[in-house]
Amino acid sequence: MNLPLDATPVTDSGVFGLDAWFTGLGDEYLGRMPVGSLRPGMVEGWRLRWRGREFEIQVDADFPFSVARLYLVGYSRASAEPHVEKDGKLCLATKAVPGDRLRTVQAALADALQLLKDNEIGKHDDDFRDDFGLYWLSWATRGDLRVQVMPGSGGASKTVVARAVMTDRGLLVFPGKAEAAKVMNNLTGARPKSLKETPVIVIDPLPAPDRYPETAEELWALVEARSNDGVNLLKRLMSNTPMEAFVILAGKSPSGREHYAATYLRRPSDRVGKPLKRRAMRKSIDPSNETARSVFGRFRLDRIVTQRMDAAISRLPEGVQQQLAEAKVIVAGCGALGSGVARMLAQAGVAHLWLVDPEELGWENIRRHELGALAVNTGKAKSLASSIRASLPTISLVEGHLSTFAAFAREHAEVLKAANLVVSCTGDWAADASVENALSQSGQKAVAVYGWMEPHALATHAVLIGNSAAKLADGFSDYGQFRLPVVAGGKPPPAECGGASTPFGAIELAHAQALVARLAIDALRGLASAPVWRTWLADAAAFQEADASVTSGWAAARGQPDEVGGPYEGDWTFP
Template sequence: MSFLATKRQQAVGLVAAWVAATVEGADRLNPALLRALGRDESWDGWRLPLRGARGGDLHLLLDPEFPYSLPRFALGRRTDLLRAPHVETKGRLCLAGDGGRADTLDPVAVVAYSFGEALALIAEDEAGANREDYAIDFDAYWRRDVTDPLPLRTCLHAERRSRLVSAWHGQAFYFIAENARDARTWLTNRYGVDETRAFKNAALIWLDRLPEPEMYPDNAGRARRLIEASSYRGLPVFDRLMATMADRAAVVFMGATATGDVVQAGLLVEGPDWASTGTKAPKPNVSRGFRPGNAPPSILALRRRSHRVEVQRTDAWLGRMRAGEGAQLAGKRVAVLGCGSLGGGVAKLLLQSGVGRMTLIDPDTFAWVNVGRHELGSDSTERNKATALVERFRPMYPHARELRAEPTSWQVLLRRDPKALHDCDLILSLIGDWNAESALNDLQRSGTDEVRAAILYGWLEEQAGAAHALAIGPTGACLRCGFGPTGTIHVPATTWPRHAPVGCGGPTSIYGAVDLAPAQSLIASLAIDLLLGRASPPIRRAWLAPQPTLAQGGGCWHLRWIEHYGDPLQGGKLTATPWPKDAACSCALLPVTSFS
């Protein structure tokens, strides 16, 4: 027997002894009873009788990971509590929630404490307490009571108003967006082009007060009464849907919980349920008895049934971000110049963060030598980097409203279209080529209208011993202020006695994906701060690799860095350093125009 199996056997034995000594009338659950509760023979359990006039049982269940997991409890013979707060499907009690911690060295104490918590919850539910939890965790209680397995996937703005929206009816799910254009863009990004997709009206109803389970509608008539009682101006939107829908329509309820979180719940409304007769029966007319178009919406609703369904929010990831950041970034436009190992990873981080419009620009093809440190893999070799990245990112991040590839250099792009970068909120130059980036810097300072946005330059020092993110605006210090005329930085962070070999294609860059990750995060983080107005150019941040990384390649901290910014010692740190204007820099001689 393995170590963990032995530990479990010992823990279960201790719990069994505690149950026998503590709970009168308790019974061990046999395999058949465990299966009836949705568990297999790898579980152990007991039936613990509940005292009091209402009786019933409490099932104590230990999973295969016990004692390195929490005990579970489920109600038995208590149908009166199956819709009570903190009671989940099949009577399971929600006590500690996901991720609850246990004293894994004292299984009996954990079970005893959890048993007391379960009894306290049952007593509170019997007394009618905890009802405010329905509004705190509304979406979870709605999911508990769904009556149709078809989910609604939504991508909707959290606006506190009712309105008609657009729906695509698929076989596996319905997709709901603010309008047909947004729905088509998301579906095309995720699943590819399909010209046969059709879109229908759906209703989004803002509820000023979220309902408790006994008010959850089980037909369209009850849904209408709920809207009438709980939604300001939601009834005209619902009635319009009732008057114009065909066989089936979707309704999304949206509201704010007691903690301020915006939640969604779904409803499918359809025609009357006619039993199948095996023959072609006439289609029931929900408007019978009225002239066409004159049936009252209340009658149309009463004659239709509804099903509660789960809502799967395709923007749920925004809930893992700081409030409002995702919505702000969704409206930003970014251009990424250079889609190598650095640029590809930064682009991915920005899309994951919610940036809604992005153009990737790179003339080069992806080679086998970069498979180990690029977002692309071996299936993309010999393809243009920008094009391959866009094709990969579109289904991964369908929320992006515009994701475009330009398989050329930025110079060629601007010769073809001088306003190609005109509307960008931020330009990221991750080319790592002094000639191209000094040209971009001079163009920004030229006073023309081709580059209006701030430019965020990012580069790695040799062997990824340090990484730099430098934001330059139309005024103040420029890129050249910190470099010599041929692109040698004035104050490098590292020095390398043994340099990488240089061939006709330029120097070989020695670093792997792990070395690259902090640099990508550094640049993406500053990009987000710039887009959200939390930082402004000129600003430079640097990542200094752990000292053993330098030592492995024979590198060390550069004396000039130590003189200016102090000794990094063991490294492994992020630092912000000045980027002062150089009075002798040529930018002082160039015409400068400040663009708002």
């Protein structure tokens, strides 16, 4: 029977109007839900019947400025359907119609019925495997324990004995000892004291929810039926009858997506609630049965929430991650501008970074630097490297060097020779010149992006310079005076450090960091070829607040800027 979803109530669509509409559905409407029967967070609910199935429509206190939720009554794993969660909630993409109770409910109900019709004909059956990780999450039997997996080079196509570390954030599983040492050192500053062998077993095909293992015996049977050599790893696991153990299932969906699903095995408890002794676990085993399987089958099993430690790469643009992961980048100058650029590059996917800066962080810069008060009086480059490694623990390499770039180039010539890009944000003409000098030597392949800000961060420049033709020095006098500045005048700088720095904040800095980082990424991806000169200008209000104006030279060469400022791009040429 079809519900008349386009019917309208005789009154408005407020509380009584919506109830009147439900009543108009006739025998398919089963009445309002008692408050005590509502799901957590819900404040109203109605029951309906459709094609012999009962479901609930429930809304929270924000309704009708939030969506209506629909739940199947009596839903179970044995009758699992695609796009339906463990509690029977239908996963719908429906949007609320703000302020309109009736239309919000009608829209959700229409989408729900369409989903159920599609499920009846098996339209979404592949979703169980394509989105295997989410379904496993939905049917996890324990929420207080999490397993986080770092895939190895073979991904979900290779059965391995992984190494795991139990932490306060759950079990971290690594493809090997080296990966465990690197990531844990990035996270905590120390290598793990001990590692637990944990099998990662490839199964094919991935099971639907009704075949998820409920017991250890079911897990053994699943591994035996759907893996090539996984049973041998289970036997190895049982060789010393552990107190507890984890088994990770891995596999690919029909679309090629890789998934991991963790199970937790523990010995059952004795009469006083303590785990059974090893002898008790092996007691009374039928000699005709396989000992390892019999012991394994006595363990209690939980399905555990499982996450991928490299999941962040799924949020990067397609194809970009692989390009950037292989790049080797040196960032010279880790102050307000360079620190943000370095972090952006790491977050964008650059996996090999060398950070170089000779200075320590001072209190005066903590509001416009990637590092805060905890890093004051420490080397900017080293502390920034530690911060990035802790934030992105699976990154391949981030080193910090308390050094000038010239000294770094002399002492680490092999790093410079292997680099693809040097990003110079030193804010110092002589230091930038030392970068250009080092890259002009024979055998260097790296190109350079130079970034700097004018007073009050009213203008930022990013220049991409290659190995031949145009040079950074073309735009400066011998004493470092820029040939085409944007900013004229401006309030005098504070007296500190001889007036070497003008005031600006994190908001102005964000534009500058993005400009330089974007040109660096474009250079690494081959989207920009040297020479390239990009400039970002603040809006007119910012110029006025700083008592500054646009130079006549810039206006003559590029035109008077718009009131809102913004980006410019031009040739790196000067009269």
